[in-house]
Amino acid sequence: MVAICLQGAFDLKAPKKSPIALRMVVLAVTILCGVFICSMCMKQLGSESWSRIVKIEVAAQPCNKSTVPPSEVPFVHYPQPITYNRDECMCNPVRFFTIISSQRSGSGWFETLLNSHINISSNGEIFSNKERRSNISSIVKTLDKVYNLDWNSSASKNECTAAIGFKWMLNQANILAKYKPRLNTTSLISNLKQADEYTRDALRNLKSIRHITIYYEDLISNRTRLLDVLDFLKVPRRKLVSRHVKIHTRPLSEQIENWDEVYNALNGTQYESFLNADYRI
Numbered sequence: 001m002v003a004i005c006l007q008g009a010f011d012l013k014a015p016k017k018s019p020i021a022l023r024m025v026v027l028a029v030t031i032l033c034g035v036f037i038c039s040m041c042m043k044q045l046g047s048e049s050w051s052r053i054v055k056i057e058v059a060a061q062p063c064n065k066s067t068v069p070p071s072e073v074p075f076v077h078y079p080q081p082i083t084y085n086r087d088e089c090m091c092n093p094v095r096f097f098t099i100i101s102s103q104r105s106g107s108g109w110f111e112t113l114l115n116s117h118i119n120i121s122s123n124g125e126i127f128s129n130k131e132r133r134s135n136i137s138s139i140v141k142t143l144d145k146v147y148n149l150d151w152n153s154s155a156s157k158n159e160c161t162a163a164i165g166f167k168w169m170l171n172q173a174n175i176l177a178k179y180k181p182r183l184n185t186t187s188l189i190s191n192l193k194q195a196d197e198y199t200r201d202a203l204r205n206l207k208s209i210r211h212i213t214i215y216y217e218d219l220i221s222n223r224t225r226l227l228d229v230l231d232f233l234k235v236p237r238r239k240l241v242s243r244h245v246k247i248h249t250r251p252l253s254e255q256i257e258n259w260d261e262v263y264n265a266l267n268g269t270q271y272e273s274f275l276n277a278d279y280r281i
Contacts, residue, residue, distance in 0.1 A: 063091035072234070075210060081149040089160035095233055096147050097122075097165035100202055102195065106216040107167055112242040113226060119162040119235045121155040126166045163233040170198045182257040185265040192271050 076093035101107035218225040
């Protein structure tokens with residue numbers, strides 16, 4: 001009986017392997033094959049092609065313009081310069097301006113005052129170069145470069161620019177006033193009237209454009225007028241300074257060679273006040 005029992009034990013079939021273990025082995029082999037095939041494909045594509053495949057672009061967030069009053073929306077801009085990255089100031093609104101002036105009117109001094117502000121860049125007489133004003137294409141190209149903040153000059157700011165512009169002279173003259181000139185009293189009145197007409201024409205053309213008129217006398221007699229300019233440009237108020245100094249410090253009667261003739265020509269006319277225009281900065 002015992003022998004029969006032992007013989008029966010040897011005739012039993014070996015137990016089957018667990019189906020779960022077999023599946024795990026197949027899965028592991030599949031994963032290894034997949035990794036191997038993927039690595040071979042990456043080598044064939046190259047690192048540059050792979051970087052293009054996995055490149056993820058983040059959509060730029062639009063600027064919140066709700067802080068700009070509706071009346072100011074047409075006058076604010078958001079430049080995107082091509083010569084440098086302005087991402088940190090991308091949503092800072094920028095206002096464009098032009099200083100329209102005539103020679104020897106104090107516009108250079110006024111411009112240095114503006115440029116002493118960290119958020120204002122005024123780039124001088126950019127159209128004094130004839131090539132830049134030779135045709136409409138040159139003018140537009142120059143304006144685009146300035147107003148897109150791609151104009152590189154000493155007025156360029158590292159801070160976020162809030163107002164940028166330049167100076168345009170009403171009459172681009174090549175001869176500046178001499179230290180002690182002799183005036184032609186015969187044509188003096190007509191020349192003054194012509195200068196007045198230049199100004200009136202400019203103001204008429206600017207009638208439909210947002211603008212502010214600043215007189216040299218305003219800056220001399222009332223320095224708070226500069227605050228009106230900062231408010232107009234929508235930049236923070238701060239003290240403006242200039243290194244310009246007044247060249248002619250003596251009375252007009254000592255600076256004009258034929259003063260007596262000039263006095264007689266202007267006395268009693270609409271320009272009589274010019275005879276007493278001795279300004280102190």
